[in-house]
Amino acid sequence: MRFVIFVLLLGLLGVIGWFIGISDVVEINTIGKEILRDTNVVLHGVRLVEKKYNKPSLQLVAAKSVSPLGEEKTYLERFTLISYSDDTDDSKDKDTPFASRDLTISAENGVMMNETKxxxxxxxxxxxxxxxxxxxxxxxxxxxxxxxxTTDGVVRVFGSNFVLTGTGMIVRPDDETVEILSDVKATFEPRKHK
Known part of the structure:
Protein backbone atom coordinates (compact mmCIF):
# COMPACT_ATOMS: atom_id res chain seq x y z
CA MET A 1 0.00 0.00 0.00
CA ARG A 2 2.80 2.44 0.90
CA PHE A 3 4.54 1.63 -2.36
CA VAL A 4 1.34 2.40 -4.31
CA ILE A 5 1.00 5.75 -2.53
CA PHE A 6 4.66 6.49 -3.24
CA VAL A 7 4.17 5.67 -6.96
CA LEU A 8 1.02 7.84 -7.09
CA LEU A 9 2.92 10.70 -5.46
CA LEU A 10 5.71 10.36 -8.02
CA GLY A 11 3.08 10.30 -10.79
CA LEU A 12 1.52 13.49 -9.43
CA LEU A 13 4.93 15.16 -9.36
CA GLY A 14 5.46 14.00 -12.96
CA VAL A 15 2.16 15.58 -14.06
CA ILE A 16 3.09 18.83 -12.30
CA GLY A 17 6.49 18.71 -14.01
CA TRP A 18 4.75 18.21 -17.36
CA PHE A 19 2.59 21.28 -16.71
CA ILE A 20 5.72 23.30 -15.98
CA GLY A 21 7.00 22.36 -19.43
CA ILE A 22 3.97 23.98 -21.10
CA SER A 23 5.19 27.44 -22.05
CA ASP A 24 1.88 28.61 -23.61
CA VAL A 25 -0.02 28.66 -20.33
CA VAL A 26 1.75 31.10 -18.04
CA GLU A 27 -0.69 30.66 -15.12
CA ILE A 28 -0.20 26.87 -14.94
CA ASN A 29 3.55 27.24 -15.36
CA THR A 30 3.75 29.75 -12.49
CA ILE A 31 1.52 27.67 -10.21
CA GLY A 32 3.44 24.49 -11.01
CA LYS A 33 6.80 26.09 -10.22
CA GLU A 34 5.43 27.45 -6.94
CA ILE A 35 4.08 24.02 -5.95
CA LEU A 36 7.35 22.25 -6.76
CA ARG A 37 9.49 24.87 -5.02
CA ASP A 38 7.89 24.24 -1.62
CA THR A 39 7.13 20.54 -1.92
CA ASN A 40 8.49 17.85 0.36
CA VAL A 41 8.04 14.15 -0.22
CA VAL A 42 6.74 12.94 3.15
CA LEU A 43 6.34 9.23 3.81
CA HIS A 44 5.06 7.54 6.96
CA GLY A 45 5.98 3.96 7.86
CA VAL A 46 8.98 3.70 5.53
CA ARG A 47 10.89 0.48 4.84
CA LEU A 48 13.71 0.55 2.30
CA VAL A 49 16.07 -2.31 1.47
CA GLU A 50 19.07 -1.74 -0.79
CA LYS A 51 20.70 -4.76 -2.36
CA LYS A 52 24.19 -5.32 -3.67
CA TYR A 53 24.91 -8.52 -5.61
CA ASN A 54 21.38 -9.71 -4.73
CA LYS A 55 22.11 -9.47 -0.97
CA PRO A 56 20.84 -6.75 1.38
CA SER A 57 23.50 -4.08 1.94
CA LEU A 58 21.35 -1.55 3.79
CA GLN A 59 17.91 -1.55 5.39
CA LEU A 60 16.08 1.51 6.68
CA VAL A 61 12.85 1.52 8.69
CA ALA A 62 11.45 4.90 9.81
CA ALA A 63 8.23 6.19 11.31
CA LYS A 64 8.52 9.20 9.00
CA SER A 65 10.85 10.45 6.29
CA VAL A 66 10.89 13.87 4.66
CA SER A 67 12.79 14.45 1.41
CA PRO A 68 12.71 18.11 0.36
CA LEU A 69 12.85 18.43 -3.42
CA GLY A 70 16.15 19.86 -4.55
CA GLU A 71 18.03 18.59 -1.49
CA GLU A 72 20.22 15.51 -1.51
CA LYS A 73 19.23 14.44 1.99
CA THR A 74 16.36 12.76 3.80
CA TYR A 75 15.22 13.69 7.30
CA LEU A 76 14.19 10.73 9.44
CA GLU A 77 12.08 10.36 12.58
CA ARG A 78 12.23 7.31 14.89
CA PHE A 79 14.34 5.18 12.60
CA THR A 80 16.45 2.04 12.50
CA LEU A 81 19.24 1.56 9.97
CA ILE A 82 20.88 -1.82 9.44
CA SER A 83 24.16 -1.82 7.53
CA TYR A 84 25.16 -5.23 6.23
CA SER A 85 28.75 -5.95 5.29
CA ASP A 86 29.65 -8.05 2.30
CA ASP A 87 32.69 -9.32 4.21
CA THR A 88 32.65 -13.07 4.77
CA ASP A 89 35.82 -13.71 6.77
CA ASP A 90 35.83 -15.35 10.21
CA SER A 91 36.22 -12.14 12.25
CA LYS A 92 32.60 -12.43 13.40
CA ASP A 93 33.88 -14.96 15.93
CA LYS A 94 36.16 -12.44 17.63
CA ASP A 95 35.01 -10.84 20.87
CA THR A 96 36.08 -7.26 20.20
CA PRO A 97 33.16 -4.82 20.61
CA PHE A 98 31.53 -4.28 17.22
CA ALA A 99 33.80 -6.80 15.49
CA SER A 100 30.77 -8.32 13.80
CA ARG A 101 29.97 -6.96 10.39
CA ASP A 102 26.25 -6.15 10.57
CA LEU A 103 25.36 -3.07 12.63
CA THR A 104 21.99 -1.67 13.65
CA ILE A 105 21.66 2.06 14.41
CA SER A 106 18.46 3.36 16.02
CA ALA A 107 17.65 6.96 16.99
CA GLU A 108 14.90 9.53 17.37
CA ASN A 109 16.11 11.76 14.52
CA GLY A 110 18.48 11.50 11.61
CA VAL A 111 19.66 13.07 8.39
CA MET A 112 20.75 10.66 5.66
CA MET A 113 22.63 11.75 2.56
CA ASN A 114 20.76 10.19 -0.36
CA GLU A 115 23.78 9.33 -2.52
CA THR A 116 26.35 8.18 0.03
CA LYS A 117 23.97 6.84 2.74
CA THR A 150 32.19 8.79 15.23
CA THR A 151 30.83 10.89 18.08
CA ASP A 152 32.06 13.70 20.29
CA GLY A 153 29.47 13.00 22.98
CA VAL A 154 29.40 10.87 26.10
CA VAL A 155 29.37 7.16 25.22
CA ARG A 156 28.57 3.92 27.01
CA VAL A 157 29.46 0.55 25.51
CA PHE A 158 27.99 -2.63 26.98
CA GLY A 159 28.97 -6.25 26.35
CA SER A 160 28.35 -9.55 28.10
CA ASN A 161 31.31 -9.05 30.45
CA PHE A 162 32.28 -5.37 30.18
CA VAL A 163 31.12 -1.76 30.37
CA LEU A 164 33.12 1.08 28.79
CA THR A 165 32.33 4.76 29.27
CA GLY A 166 33.95 7.95 28.07
CA THR A 167 33.68 10.98 25.85
CA GLY A 168 34.11 10.82 22.09
CA MET A 169 34.52 7.63 20.13
CA ILE A 170 35.68 6.22 16.81
CA VAL A 171 34.46 2.74 15.89
CA ARG A 172 35.77 0.86 12.84
CA PRO A 173 33.79 -2.39 12.82
CA ASP A 174 35.67 -3.94 9.93
CA ASP A 175 39.06 -3.30 11.58
CA GLU A 176 37.66 -4.43 14.95
CA THR A 177 38.72 -1.19 16.64
CA VAL A 178 36.92 0.90 19.24
CA GLU A 179 38.66 4.05 20.42
CA ILE A 180 37.20 6.11 23.26
CA LEU A 181 38.84 9.53 23.03
CA SER A 182 38.80 10.80 26.65
CA ASP A 183 37.54 10.23 30.22
CA VAL A 184 37.76 6.47 29.71
CA LYS A 185 36.48 4.08 32.37
CA ALA A 186 36.21 0.33 31.98
CA THR A 187 34.69 -2.45 34.07
CA PHE A 188 35.32 -6.09 33.19
CA GLU A 189 33.90 -9.24 34.73
CA PRO A 190 35.82 -12.50 34.41
CA ARG A 191 34.27 -15.03 32.09
CA LYS A 192 32.72 -18.05 33.67
CA HIS A 193 34.13 -21.25 32.24
CA LYS A 194 31.79 -24.15 31.78
Whole structure:
Protein backbone atom coordinates (compact mmCIF):
# COMPACT_ATOMS: atom_id res chain seq x y z
CA MET A 1 0.00 0.00 0.00
CA ARG A 2 2.80 2.44 0.90
CA PHE A 3 4.54 1.63 -2.36
CA VAL A 4 1.34 2.40 -4.31
CA ILE A 5 1.00 5.75 -2.53
CA PHE A 6 4.66 6.49 -3.24
CA VAL A 7 4.17 5.67 -6.96
CA LEU A 8 1.02 7.84 -7.09
CA LEU A 9 2.92 10.70 -5.46
CA LEU A 10 5.71 10.36 -8.02
CA GLY A 11 3.08 10.30 -10.79
CA LEU A 12 1.52 13.49 -9.43
CA LEU A 13 4.93 15.16 -9.36
CA GLY A 14 5.46 14.00 -12.96
CA VAL A 15 2.16 15.58 -14.06
CA ILE A 16 3.09 18.83 -12.30
CA GLY A 17 6.49 18.71 -14.01
CA TRP A 18 4.75 18.21 -17.36
CA PHE A 19 2.59 21.28 -16.71
CA ILE A 20 5.72 23.30 -15.98
CA GLY A 21 7.00 22.36 -19.43
CA ILE A 22 3.97 23.98 -21.10
CA SER A 23 5.19 27.44 -22.05
CA ASP A 24 1.88 28.61 -23.61
CA VAL A 25 -0.02 28.66 -20.33
CA VAL A 26 1.75 31.10 -18.04
CA GLU A 27 -0.69 30.66 -15.12
CA ILE A 28 -0.20 26.87 -14.94
CA ASN A 29 3.55 27.24 -15.36
CA THR A 30 3.75 29.75 -12.49
CA ILE A 31 1.52 27.67 -10.21
CA GLY A 32 3.44 24.49 -11.01
CA LYS A 33 6.80 26.09 -10.22
CA GLU A 34 5.43 27.45 -6.94
CA ILE A 35 4.08 24.02 -5.95
CA LEU A 36 7.35 22.25 -6.76
CA ARG A 37 9.49 24.87 -5.02
CA ASP A 38 7.89 24.24 -1.62
CA THR A 39 7.13 20.54 -1.92
CA ASN A 40 8.49 17.85 0.36
CA VAL A 41 8.04 14.15 -0.22
CA VAL A 42 6.74 12.94 3.15
CA LEU A 43 6.34 9.23 3.81
CA HIS A 44 5.06 7.54 6.96
CA GLY A 45 5.98 3.96 7.86
CA VAL A 46 8.98 3.70 5.53
CA ARG A 47 10.89 0.48 4.84
CA LEU A 48 13.71 0.55 2.30
CA VAL A 49 16.07 -2.31 1.47
CA GLU A 50 19.07 -1.74 -0.79
CA LYS A 51 20.70 -4.76 -2.36
CA LYS A 52 24.19 -5.32 -3.67
CA TYR A 53 24.91 -8.52 -5.61
CA ASN A 54 21.38 -9.71 -4.73
CA LYS A 55 22.11 -9.47 -0.97
CA PRO A 56 20.84 -6.75 1.38
CA SER A 57 23.50 -4.08 1.94
CA LEU A 58 21.35 -1.55 3.79
CA GLN A 59 17.91 -1.55 5.39
CA LEU A 60 16.08 1.51 6.68
CA VAL A 61 12.85 1.52 8.69
CA ALA A 62 11.45 4.90 9.81
CA ALA A 63 8.23 6.19 11.31
CA LYS A 64 8.52 9.20 9.00
CA SER A 65 10.85 10.45 6.29
CA VAL A 66 10.89 13.87 4.66
CA SER A 67 12.79 14.45 1.41
CA PRO A 68 12.71 18.11 0.36
CA LEU A 69 12.85 18.43 -3.42
CA GLY A 70 16.15 19.86 -4.55
CA GLU A 71 18.03 18.59 -1.49
CA GLU A 72 20.22 15.51 -1.51
CA LYS A 73 19.23 14.44 1.99
CA THR A 74 16.36 12.76 3.80
CA TYR A 75 15.22 13.69 7.30
CA LEU A 76 14.19 10.73 9.44
CA GLU A 77 12.08 10.36 12.58
CA ARG A 78 12.23 7.31 14.89
CA PHE A 79 14.34 5.18 12.60
CA THR A 80 16.45 2.04 12.50
CA LEU A 81 19.24 1.56 9.97
CA ILE A 82 20.88 -1.82 9.44
CA SER A 83 24.16 -1.82 7.53
CA TYR A 84 25.16 -5.23 6.23
CA SER A 85 28.75 -5.95 5.29
CA ASP A 86 29.65 -8.05 2.30
CA ASP A 87 32.69 -9.32 4.21
CA THR A 88 32.65 -13.07 4.77
CA ASP A 89 35.82 -13.71 6.77
CA ASP A 90 35.83 -15.35 10.21
CA SER A 91 36.22 -12.14 12.25
CA LYS A 92 32.60 -12.43 13.40
CA ASP A 93 33.88 -14.96 15.93
CA LYS A 94 36.16 -12.44 17.63
CA ASP A 95 35.01 -10.84 20.87
CA THR A 96 36.08 -7.26 20.20
CA PRO A 97 33.16 -4.82 20.61
CA PHE A 98 31.53 -4.28 17.22
CA ALA A 99 33.80 -6.80 15.49
CA SER A 100 30.77 -8.32 13.80
CA ARG A 101 29.97 -6.96 10.39
CA ASP A 102 26.25 -6.15 10.57
CA LEU A 103 25.36 -3.07 12.63
CA THR A 104 21.99 -1.67 13.65
CA ILE A 105 21.66 2.06 14.41
CA SER A 106 18.46 3.36 16.02
CA ALA A 107 17.65 6.96 16.99
CA GLU A 108 14.90 9.53 17.37
CA ASN A 109 16.11 11.76 14.52
CA GLY A 110 18.48 11.50 11.61
CA VAL A 111 19.66 13.07 8.39
CA MET A 112 20.75 10.66 5.66
CA MET A 113 22.63 11.75 2.56
CA ASN A 114 20.76 10.19 -0.36
CA GLU A 115 23.78 9.33 -2.52
CA THR A 116 26.35 8.18 0.03
CA LYS A 117 23.97 6.84 2.74
CA UNK A 118 26.07 8.67 5.35
CA UNK A 119 24.01 9.41 8.44
CA UNK A 120 23.86 11.95 11.25
CA UNK A 121 21.80 10.52 14.13
CA UNK A 122 20.61 12.23 17.32
CA UNK A 123 18.39 11.54 20.29
CA UNK A 124 18.72 8.26 22.20
CA UNK A 125 21.14 6.74 19.70
CA UNK A 126 21.77 3.01 20.11
CA UNK A 127 24.15 0.96 17.98
CA UNK A 128 23.99 -2.85 18.29
CA UNK A 129 26.02 -5.61 16.73
CA UNK A 130 25.03 -9.21 16.01
CA UNK A 131 26.22 -10.41 19.41
CA UNK A 132 24.06 -7.96 21.34
CA UNK A 133 26.79 -5.53 22.32
CA UNK A 134 25.53 -1.95 22.42
CA UNK A 135 26.82 1.60 22.15
CA UNK A 136 24.60 4.32 23.64
CA UNK A 137 25.10 8.06 23.00
CA UNK A 138 23.10 11.18 22.17
CA UNK A 139 24.51 11.78 18.67
CA UNK A 140 26.80 10.16 16.14
CA UNK A 141 27.89 10.14 12.52
CA UNK A 142 27.98 7.03 10.31
CA UNK A 143 30.19 6.92 7.20
CA UNK A 144 28.62 4.17 5.06
CA UNK A 145 31.49 3.75 2.59
CA UNK A 146 34.25 3.80 5.20
CA UNK A 147 32.00 1.99 7.73
CA UNK A 148 33.14 4.28 10.56
CA UNK A 149 31.09 5.57 13.51
CA THR A 150 32.19 8.79 15.23
CA THR A 151 30.83 10.89 18.08
CA ASP A 152 32.06 13.70 20.29
CA GLY A 153 29.47 13.00 22.98
CA VAL A 154 29.40 10.87 26.10
CA VAL A 155 29.37 7.16 25.22
CA ARG A 156 28.57 3.92 27.01
CA VAL A 157 29.46 0.55 25.51
CA PHE A 158 27.99 -2.63 26.98
CA GLY A 159 28.97 -6.25 26.35
CA SER A 160 28.35 -9.55 28.10
CA ASN A 161 31.31 -9.05 30.45
CA PHE A 162 32.28 -5.37 30.18
CA VAL A 163 31.12 -1.76 30.37
CA LEU A 164 33.12 1.08 28.79
CA THR A 165 32.33 4.76 29.27
CA GLY A 166 33.95 7.95 28.07
CA THR A 167 33.68 10.98 25.85
CA GLY A 168 34.11 10.82 22.09
CA MET A 169 34.52 7.63 20.13
CA ILE A 170 35.68 6.22 16.81
CA VAL A 171 34.46 2.74 15.89
CA ARG A 172 35.77 0.86 12.84
CA PRO A 173 33.79 -2.39 12.82
CA ASP A 174 35.67 -3.94 9.93
CA ASP A 175 39.06 -3.30 11.58
CA GLU A 176 37.66 -4.43 14.95
CA THR A 177 38.72 -1.19 16.64
CA VAL A 178 36.92 0.90 19.24
CA GLU A 179 38.66 4.05 20.42
CA ILE A 180 37.20 6.11 23.26
CA LEU A 181 38.84 9.53 23.03
CA SER A 182 38.80 10.80 26.65
CA ASP A 183 37.54 10.23 30.22
CA VAL A 184 37.76 6.47 29.71
CA LYS A 185 36.48 4.08 32.37
CA ALA A 186 36.21 0.33 31.98
CA THR A 187 34.69 -2.45 34.07
CA PHE A 188 35.32 -6.09 33.19
CA GLU A 189 33.90 -9.24 34.73
CA PRO A 190 35.82 -12.50 34.41
CA ARG A 191 34.27 -15.03 32.09
CA LYS A 192 32.72 -18.05 33.67
CA HIS A 193 34.13 -21.25 32.24
CA LYS A 194 31.79 -24.15 31.78
Missing amino acids: DLEASGNVIVRDEKGRALITESLSWDQEGRVI
